[in-house]
Amino acid sequence: MTIVVTGAAGFIGANLVKALNGRGITDIIAVDNLSRGEKFRNLVDCEVAHYLDKHDFVEMVAAGDFDGEVTAIFHQGACSDTMNHDGKYMMENNYQYTLELFEFCQGEEIPFLYASSAAVYGAGSTFREQREFEAPLNVYGYSKFLFDQVLRKRMQQGLTAQVAGFRYFNVYGPREQHKGRMASVAYHNFHQYRDTGKVKLFGGWDGWGNGMQSRDFVSVEDVVNVNLHFYDHPELSGIFNLGSGRAQPFNDVAVAVVNSCRRHEGKPALTLTEMVEQGLLEYVPFPDALKGKYQSFTQADIGRLREAGYNAPMLTVEEGVGRYVDWLIGA
Numbered sequence: 001m002t003i004v005v006t007g008a009a010g011f012i013g014a015n016l017v018k019a020l021n022g023r024g025i026t027d028i029i030a031v032d033n034l035s036r037g038e039k040f041r042n043l044v045d046c047e048v049a050h051y052l053d054k055h056d057f058v059e060m061v062a063a064g065d066f067d068g069e070v071t072a073i074f075h076q077g078a079c080s081d082t083m084n085h086d087g088k089y090m091m092e093n094n095y096q097y098t099l100e101l102f103e104f105c106q107g108e109e110i111p112f113l114y115a116s117s118a119a120v121y122g123a124g125s126t127f128r129e130q131r132e133f134e135a136p137l138n139v140y141g142y143s144k145f146l147f148d149q150v151l152r153k154r155m156q157q158g159l160t161a162q163v164a165g166f167r168y169f170n171v172y173g174p175r176e177q178h179k180g181r182m183a184s185v186a187y188h189n190f191h192q193y194r195d196t197g198k199v200k201l202f203g204g205w206d207g208w209g210n211g212m213q214s215r216d217f218v219s220v221e222d223v224v225n226v227n228l229h230f231y232d233h234p235e236l237s238g239i240f241n242l243g244s245g246r247a248q249p250f251n252d253v254a255v256a257v258v259n260s261c262r263r264h265e266g267k268p269a270l271t272l273t274e275m276v277e278q279g280l281l282e283y284v285p286f287p288d289a290l291k292g293k294y295q296s297f298t299q300a301d302i303g304r305l306r307e308a309g310y311n312a313p314m315l316t317v318e319e320g321v322g323r324y325v326d327w328l329i330g331a
Helices: 011-022 037-043 054-062 087-108 139-157 177-182 185-196 220-232 250-264 272-277 303-307 317-330
Strands: 002-006 028-032 050-053 070-075 112-117 163-168 170-172 199-202 214-219 238-242 247-249 281-284
Touching: 002 011, 002 054, 011 028, 011 037, 011 220, 028 054, 037 177, 050 054, 054 087, 070 087, 070 220, 087 112, 087 139, 087 163, 112 139, 112 220, 139 163, 139 238, 163 220, 170 185, 170 220, 170 317, 185 199, 185 214, 185 250, 185 317, 199 250, 214 220, 214 250, 214 317, 220 238, 220 317, 238 303, 247 250, 250 272, 250 281, 250 317, 272 281
Parallel strands: 002 028, 002 070, 028 050, 070 112, 112 163, 163 238, 170 214, 199 281
Antiparallel strands: 214 247
C-alpha cells in the first residue's frame, strides 16, 4: 500500500522518506516541484516507488487516479519563504493545495499529516495552540493559519480519519542545503566558520545582550520522530506545536557549531568567552531594518504534544547541532 510524501525532495520531506525507508517502507510516491533541480540530491540515498510533479499529482488526485490506492499522506510541500509576498501564489500553493489533499484523505478515510508553522503566532510572546495567540505577520503565516482554522471547524463537525498539523519552529538538520538564505542558523554558522574562520551574530538590542536573542531550535530528527509517532497512532488528531519546548540563544548554536568543527580538527572545545577573545565569534550591530520586525524570543509550548503521548526527550542544541555538523562534514 502506497504512502505519499509531498515536498519529498525538500528538507523535512526527504528526511521523512529516509525514515520510512528505515522502517522498510519503500512503496512511496515522492511528490515535489523540481524546477530547482538540485533538490534531487536529497533523494539520492532514498528508495521510492515513483516520483510525480506536484501539478500532475493534484490533477491525478482530482481525476480519481489514487482512489483506494493510498494509505496515508505526509504533506510537507509548501512555499516556506516568509519573504515571498505573492499572496496569490502563496494561497494557491499552501492553503488550497492543503485543502484539496485534506478533502481527498477525508473521502478516502486515510491519515493526513501536514506541516503548519510557528509563523501563525506572528510577533506574539505566547506560543500555544489557541486562537487568541495567533496573529500572523505575513502571507506565508496566514496561509498556514487559514488551513488550521478550517481544520478546527471540521474537527467540531467530525472527521472521518486522522488529521494532524504540526507547527514547526526553527528546524535544522541534514538535507536543507537547497534552502539558501532560508536554511537554518546552524547551516549558515557552519559555512561561515569553514569559509572565514569565524561566526558572526547580531549584537544586542531591545534589552537582549550580544547573541542572546533566543529561539526554539528543533532538530529535524525530532520532527521526523513526531510525525512517525502520529502515523503509528491514527487515533490522534489536532494541531500541535513541534519545537523542542526549550528556547536557546543564538550564542549556543554558534558555540555548538564551532566546537563541533574543532572536534573534527582535533582541537579542544572552547567557552563562549574564549571564542570571542580569540576572534572566532564576532558580533555585528543589530540591523536598523530589522528593528521592530524581529522575533527575539520563541519557545514552543509542547504540552499538547506530550498529552498526545509523545514522551521522547527533544535534542538540545548542543546534541542536535553536533550531530548535524558530523553529517555536514561527512556529506
